[in-house]
Amino acid sequence: MTQVAITVNGKATSRDVPDTTLLSDYLREDLRLTGTHVGCDTSQCGACVVLIDGKAVKACTALAVSLDGSKVTTVEGLANGALHPMQAAFKEHHGLQCGFCTPGMIMSGIDMINRYKAEGRTLDEAAIRHELEGNICRCTGYHNIVKAIGDAAAKM
């Protein structure tokens, strides 16, 4: 067991966890933040994407003990009274059906917009589709997810 302190959605958290604890388990089981979903065991599906110090990371690829002192944002930490522009865009464009991949899609979408903005690059449809290669959706056929991220990019 190792004590780890991680700021999650702006709140300080601290737990004694086994060294094998994945961030996804720390969030889901220790903090009971179950919005971060686990859809595979090979880091392929992307349902567990969160932001670690502002960058998108699959929470199933990070050990909690390696993140002492980090700031993590999960899908629960986005809405601030009103929905975050990315969440609002997903709703407006019907970018979700069963909702299971949605948290990862939203976090990946925010990350790609932030990166492209910082680099001064244009996030067009082809770029969005390419950037979503780490997120699998089985319901929407991606069509409305791509539209939602494109729309959010204009509003963020």
Add this chain to the structure above:
Amino acid sequence: MSDGIGARVQRVEDKRFLTGKGKYTDDIRMENQAYAAFVRSPHGSARVRGIDASAAMAMEGVVGVLTGPEMKEDGIGDIITGWSITSKDGSPMQCGVWNPMVTELARYVGDAVAIVVADTQDLARIAAEAVVVDYEILPAAVNLVDALKDGAHQVHGNVPGNLIFDWEVGDEAAADEGLAKATHVTELDIVNNRLSPNAIEPRSAVAIFNEAEDHYTLYSTSQNPHVARLVLSAFYNVAPEHKLRVIAPDVGGGFGSKIYIYPEEIACLWASMKLNRSVKWTAMRTESFMTDAHARDHVTKARMGFDADGKITGFKIDTIANIGAYVSLFATATPTYLYGTLATGTYAIPGVYCNVKAVHTNTAPVDAYRGAGRPEATYLIERMIEVSARQLGMDPAELRRKNFIREFPYQTPVLLQYDSGDFDACLTKAQALADVAGFPARKAEAAARGKLRGLGYSTFIEACGLAPSAAAGSLGSAVGLWESAEVRVNPVGTIEILTGCHSHGQGHATTFCQLAAEKFGVPIENVKLVHGDTDTSQFGMGTYGSRSGPVGMSAVLKALEKVEAKVKKIVAHQLEASEEDIVIENGEASVAGTDKKMAWHEIGLAAYIAHNLPEGMEPGLKETSFFDPVNFSFPSGCFICEVEVDPDTGKTDIIQFVSADDFGVIINPMIVEGQVHGGVTQGIGQALTERVVYDESGQLVTGSYMDYTMPRADDVPSYKVTHSSTPSPTNPLGVKGCGEAGAIGSPPAVINAITDAIGTDDLQMPATPEAVWTALQAAKMPMAAE
């Protein structure tokens, strides 16, 4: 009314999903909950000679290890199938016994041998690894064609030759006659590739035993919690129905794979009683690949005859369908009554005959997955018609038009009666949207860049609204698939709609409520859907087979009509008017031609104030209804796919995908379009990337997302979706169902486009770059390929 039928209402259920507050089964945690992991056969075919759980039991925190023989001893029943098929010689089907956990023989990789329960998830998995199973590895029957050959390994002792049934539909003599008089016969060998459904939420179960009440609760990733409760009770003897509550909370996609009641749910319930602990199990993705029911997996030889005018004269189909190691719930209906009965497609064919041999193999059970039988039929017919057009030198659209059915209702030669349709309208709309006229110029432009452009059609029809009880019952189904509904108007006027359907992405919480908005003109915010819990809603059949619209919503409509009738009586009494003069709209009831009216909340309250109701009327405002359709509904449509193939690599890019669907009446276009997008993408996945592979020993090769290629965002284009509408006369709403069309119609459109591009029809799914490149080389150098 803006929230009613046809309105593009945004989903009322979205907020919880967008903010991470959805409640899926794996999100549930009980006090003192234990976790389960399964010991699974690593062999496709093996005898379990012994199980040594002592090392696992010695681990601190391991609660118990339970096995198949103990389960059998406790009287837990074998897993059932729902539809009995009769072979063409009149004999009943033969199928192997499916013990929820292995009692003697493990018959596929993943077959559950023991359940290990421990204090933590990790410990359960570690302890499962420590259970030592003594396996005697046996020969395996894996390939569906080989499994029928003499000398093949017998998967079950009571199923000679692994043949479950040898079924037929149609008129063989008429088909033979049609083929004999044909001036051209097209022959085609089709492989319909085996798929894994892959809902992104893995299956999960939380079983809770309450010793004091002798009562069980099961949280389950189920598309049909009531059916799960019935089957767990009546057939698996877990508990009587009133002592078992099944809750399917938010469910992360189903696509058919969460219809079935799997061994894991049975084992968790049983273990929760044996160990007196709540038991949670959640599949690893690898377990999903091993044990979620697989799909498709047909091998077919077919012949279609044409006269000199291009009219189809006869169609004869021989199919072998892989059922897997055990016969799952809908496994026998899928390759028969959901396949052979669609063999005529959108075409008038005088002689049609379809023979299906269903076979046991040492692979995971195969069952219904989005489309279920209809994609297999559609792929066959639509490949056949396109290949025939090429061989006849005809335009593929014109050959279709020459053979389209145009009068409805239409009695097919293969049992079904099509309700309505206008296949020309869909084809014409799709051609315009796809700019088919401009295709030659685009092809030339691509050729100038060294790329091969192709265009492919699919004009499909499917049977939805599963299922009219009379038809299903007469064909061997154990139950008919009606649906129930209840509408409750509360004293403050808000409305609750209860249904036996289950939403796992389809947006029922929005679309079902649109019906009340349409009927009474109330705002949708004042309406709520209740579903997914056997304690709250009346028995119903669940969601699959595009049935929630045609069947489930029709039941809701009937209940709304009963509420409407009672409201009119109440209002007429209150306003001292005649019942016939009461008009309900915009959330109020008024007396026609007067300014007398009651607001909806006043009506709600009035219904519960019993001293001022019409003479003899019972208080309250709650109505129940059951709807059993008289026939299936028949969505149809036209898809046109345009691809560009890189001849150097064989890689296919889908440049454009157009759909023109006839879903009858559409409740919410936004949601319907979303269903099309998703279905088409699954079909493109089947056409381009997806395939479950077993090696010859029965080892699963595609056991993760590293090996099984899911379509991703950059594998598919943005879609162009349009509609044409012929309302269904088989239900009062006129809806046809939209959940499966995309997956049903799209694979042949894609393969027709690729084969058009590469100039050879010798190509099977999935059309991976390797497969396309190989086909191209073989076509270029036929000698070298031989």
